[in-house]
Amino acid sequence: MITAARNYTRFLARCFRCLFEGDWRYFLWVGLLTAVCSLGLNAYSKQIVHGLATTGMTDQVSWGVYIANFTFLVGVAAAAVMLVIPVYVYHNEDLHDLVIFGELLAVAAILMCLAFVTVDLGRPERFWHLIPFVGKFNFPGSMLSWDVIVLNGYLALNVYICGYLLYCRYRNVKPSKWFYIPFVFVGIGWAISIHTVTAFLYVGLGGRPFWNSAIVGPRFIASAFTAGPAIIIIALQIIRRFSSYEVRDKALMTLRSIVQVSMLINLFLLANEVFKEFYTDSLHVASAKYLFFGLHGHNALVPWIWTAISLNCIAMTLLAMPLTKRSLLWLDVACVMAIVGIWIEKGMGLVVPGFIPSPLGEIVEYLPTWNETLVCLGIWAFGLLAYTFFLRMSVPILNGRLNQTNEPGGESQQSGAKNAT
Amino acid sequence: MIANRPPESRDSISRRSFLRGSTAAAAGVAAMAAGLAPLRKLGEAISVDEFLQQHYKELKPEDMDKVLRRIEGEVERQYGVRPHVRDYKPMNGVEYVYALNLTRCVGCRKCVHACVAENNQSRDPAIQYIQVIKMPNGTFDMEKGDAHYAPESVPEKGFFYMPVQCHQCKNPPCTKVCPVKATWTEPDGITVIDYNWCIGCRYCEAACPYFARRFNFSEPTIPKDQINPEMSYLGNQPRHKGVMEKCHFCIQRTRVGRYPACLEVCPTGSRKFGNILDPNSEVAHILREKRVFVLKEEVGTLPRFFYYFDV
Numbered sequence: 001m002i003t004a005a006r007n008y009t010r011f012l013a014r015c016f017r018c019l020f021e022g023d024w025r026y027f028l029w030v031g032l033l034t035a036v037c038s039l040g041l042n043a044y045s046k047q048i049v050h051g052l053a054t055t056g057m058t059d060q061v062s063w064g065v066y067i068a069n070f071t072f073l074v075g076v077a078a079a080a081v082m083l084v085i086p087v088y089v090y091h092n093e094d095l096h097d098l099v100i101f102g103e104l105l106a107v108a109a110i111l112m113c114l115a116f117v118t119v120d121l122g123r124p125e126r127f128w129h130l131i132p133f134v135g136k137f138n139f140p141g142s143m144l145s146w147d148v149i150v151l152n153g154y155l156a157l158n159v160y161i162c163g164y165l166l167y168c169r170y171r172n173v174k175p176s177k178w179f180y181i182p183f184v185f186v187g188i189g190w191a192i193s194i195h196t197v198t199a200f201l202y203v204g205l206g207g208r209p210f211w212n213s214a215i216v217g218p219r220f221i222a223s224a225f226t227a228g229p230a231i232i233i234i235a236l237q238i239i240r241r242f243s244s245y246e247v248r249d250k251a252l253m254t255l256r257s258i259v260q261v262s263m264l265i266n267l268f269l270l271a272n273e274v275f276k277e278f279y280t281d282s283l284h285v286a287s288a289k290y291l292f293f294g295l296h297g298h299n300a301l302v303p304w305i306w307t308a309i310s311l312n313c314i315a316m317t318l319l320a321m322p323l324t325k326r327s328l329l330w331l332d333v334a335c336v337m338a339i340v341g342i343w344i345e346k347g348m349g350l351v352v353p354g355f356i357p358s359p360l361g362e363i364v365e366y367l368p369t370w371n372e373t374l375v376c377l378g379i380w381a382f383g384l385l386a387y388t389f390f391l392r393m394s395v396p397i398l399n400g401r402l403n404q405t406n407e408p409g410g411e412s413q414q415s416g417a418k419n420a421t
Numbered sequence: 422m423i424a425n426r427p428p429e430s431r432d433s434i435s436r437r438s439f440l441r442g443s444t445a446a447a448a449g450v451a452a453m454a455a456g457l458a459p460l461r462k463l464g465e466a467i468s469v470d471e472f473l474q475q476h477y478k479e480l481k482p483e484d485m486d487k488v489l490r491r492i493e494g495e496v497e498r499q500y501g502v503r504p505h506v507r508d509y510k511p512m513n514g515v516e517y518v519y520a521l522n523l524t525r526c527v528g529c530r531k532c533v534h535a536c537v538a539e540n541n542q543s544r545d546p547a548i549q550y551i552q553v554i555k556m557p558n559g560t561f562d563m564e565k566g567d568a569h570y571a572p573e574s575v576p577e578k579g580f581f582y583m584p585v586q587c588h589q590c591k592n593p594p595c596t597k598v599c600p601v602k603a604t605w606t607e608p609d610g611i612t613v614i615d616y617n618w619c620i621g622c623r624y625c626e627a628a629c630p631y632f633a634r635r636f637n638f639s640e641p642t643i644p645k646d647q648i649n650p651e652m653s654y655l656g657n658q659p660r661h662k663g664v665m666e667k668c669h670f671c672i673q674r675t676r677v678g679r680y681p682a683c684l685e686v687c688p689t690g691s692r693k694f695g696n697i698l699d700p701n702s703e704v705a706h707i708l709r710e711k712r713v714f715v716l717k718e719e720v721g722t723l724p725r726f727f728y729y730f731d732v
Contacts, residue, residue, distance in 0.1 A: 122621020
C-alpha cells in the first residue's frame with residue numbers, strides 16, 4: 001500500500017516536472033498564456049472591488065459573455081464523447097489512442113466553464129452555499145443545481161479515466177477493464193447530460209419565449225458535436241506538429257465525418273427554429289427579430305449572427321466537398337469557421353436575445369466592456385494553459401518516453417521491469 | 422528501448438532545463454500575484470461571522486438576534502444612523518393581495534419614489550422596484566409601452582398607466598430556479614430574499630416574467646440623512662453589492678398591520694392592499710366584484726397582484 005502510494009507520488013512528481021521542461025517555443029507559448037492569465041486576473045480583481053458594474057450587464061440583460069462562453073464550453077466538453085463513442089461502441093481503432101486527448105480537452109473545458117460561472121457570481125465568496133449538504137442546495141428544483149452536479153461529476157469522471165489510463169501506461173500494465181470501461185459508458189451518458197442540462201437552464205424559463213423552446217436542447221447537442229470535434233481536429237494536428245506523437249490522417253477523417261453530419265443537423269435545426277419564429281409571426285418573434293434583423297433600430301447582434309450563419313454555411317459546404325478530404329488545410333479552414341460560427345451563434349446569439357426585449361417590452365442592448373473581455377481572455381488563456389500542461393504530461397507517457405522503468409533510482413527500475421514481464 | 426542516451430546525461434540536460442523552467446514558473450507566479458493588485462482597494466473585509474452565516478431558515482432565534490445586532494452595527498458604521506433591524510414573522514390566517522386600479526392611475530410615479538425612500542434602495546445607481554409603463558390605449562403589448570416617459574404633466578391623453586412590481590406569485594418561477602434557496606415564498610404570500618445568502622447568479626432575474634427583480638451591480642449608495650432606520654431582515658435592511666432585491670410588499674410595515682408605502686402615497690387611491698383570506702377585506706371585495714385580470718396569465722405564475730377597472 002505504502003509502496004503503491006510512493007510510486008504514485010513519484011509518478012505525479014515526474015509528470016509535474018515535465019511542465020518545466022521544453023524548448024523556447026514551449027516557454028514562449030506558456031509565458032504568453034501566463035501573461036494573458038495575469039491580465040484576466042487583474043481585470044477580475046477590479047470586478048471584485050467594484051462589482052459587476054464593471055461589466056456591460058444590466059438588470060435588463062443580466063447575463064452576458066461570461067454565460068455565453070460558459071454555454072459554448074459546456075458543449076466543447078460534452079463533445080469528447082464524439083471520440084469515445086466510435087472507439088468504445090463501434091470499436092474504431094484509428095481513434096483509440098486519441099480518446100485521451102479528447103477527454104483531457106473536456107477536463108480543460110470544464111475548468112473554464114467553472115471559471116466562467118464563478119466570475120459571473122455577484123458573491124463568489126458564498127460559493128459554499130452551493131455545496132450539497134454544506135450549503136442549501138435547491139435540488140432537484142433548480143436546473144443550476146443540476147448543472148453543478150453534472151459538471152463536477154463529468155470533471156471527476158474524465159480526470160479519473162485519463163488519470164487511470166495514463167498511470168497504467170506509465171507502469172506499462174494493461175488497464176483493468178472493470179476499472180474504467182463502466183466509467184467510460186457512464187461518461188457517454190453523462191456528456192449528453194451536461195449539455196442537455198445546460199440547455200434546460202434556458203428552456204425552463206416560461207417568461208423568456210426565445211429560450212422556452214424544445215429545440216434548444218437538440219440544437220445545443222448538434223452544435224456541440226460540430227464545434228467540439230472541430231476543435232479536436234485542430235488540436236490533434238498541433239499535437240503531432242509539436243510533439244513526437246503520431247496522429248494518423250485517417251483519425252482526422254473520421255472526425256471530419258462527425259463534424260460534417262453534425263453541422264448539417266445543426267443548420268437544419270436552426271432552419272426549423274427560424275421557420276417557427278417568423279412564419280408564426282406572433283409577438284414572441286421579437287427576440288428573433290432583434291437577433292436577425294434588429295428591432296426598432298436596435299441591431300447590435302445583426303452583423304454577428306449573419307457572420308455566424310455565413311461561416312456555418314461555408315463550413316458546411318466545404319465539409320460536404322471532397323476537397324476537405326484531400327487537403328488538411330481546407331479541412332482546417334472549415335473547422336475554424338465552424339468553431340467561430342458556433343461560438344457566436346450559441347454564445348452571444350443565444351444568451352443575449354433571450355433578454356431583448358425585456359419582459360416589460362424594454363429594449364436595452366448589451367455590449368461587453370473591456371474589463372469583462374479581459375476576464376474572458378484570461379479564462380481562455382487559463383484553459384489553454386491547462387490543456388497545454390495536460391498534453392505536456394500525457395504525450396511523453398503515451399509514447400513511452402516517460403515510464404516507470406526509466407525512473408531515476410534503481411529500485412523502481414526493477415519493479416518496473418517486473419511489471420513489464 | 423526507451424533511453425538511447427545514457428540516463429545520466431539525459432537527466433543532467435533535463436535538470437538544467439528544469440531549473441530554467443522553475444525560474445520561468447516563478448516569474449509566472451509573480452505576474453499572477455501582480456495581477457491581483459487591485460484587491461488592495463477592497464474596503465472592509467467580510468467578517469468571519471458574516472461569511473459563515475447560515476441560511477435564514479437555519480438560524481435559531483438566538484443566532485438571528487446576533488445577526489440582527491451585527492447588521493445594526495454595520496449600518497451604523499456605514500451610515501452613522503443607529504437602526505432597528507427586526508425579523509418580522511408572518512401573521513396567521515393572512516395572505517396578502519394587491520389590487521391596482523388602472524382606471525384611476527395617472528402615472529405620477531409617487532409610488533416609485535415612496536418605495537425607494539421606505540426600502541433603502543440605492544440612489545446611485547438608482548434601483549427602483551416599481552416601473553410605471555405608459556401604454557397607448559387599445560393594446561396590452563408591453564413592447565408598445567414606454568417606461569421612461571417624462572412629459573410636463575400626467576396623465577396624457579390617449580394613454581393609460583400600468584405600474585408593475587413584484588407580483589408575489591403563487592407559482593413563482595424565480596424561487597424555483599434559485600440554486601441555493603435564497604428566495605422563497607412565505608406563508609403570507611410574500612416572496613422574500615435572504616440577502617445574506619444570495620450568491621448573485623441572477624438566474625431568478627432571468628426567470629421573472631415581470632422584470633421585478635433588481636441586482637446590485639455595484640455597492641449601493643444612500644445619503645445618510647435619507648436612511649429609513651426601521652428595518653427588517655427580509656425587507657429593507659440596506660443591501661450590499663452582488664445580491665438581488667425586489668419588492669416585498671413592505672414587509673416591515675405590512676406585517677405589523679400597516680399599508681405598503683406605495684399605497685399610502687398614492688394620490689388617486691389606485692392601490693388597494695389587504696388580506697384575501699378575510700372575506701370582508703377591500704381586496705376580497707374587488708376580486709369578487711370588479712373586472713380583474715393578471716398580467717401574462719399564460720405563463721402560469723398565479724400572481725397575487727391584480728389589475729382592475731372601475732367601470
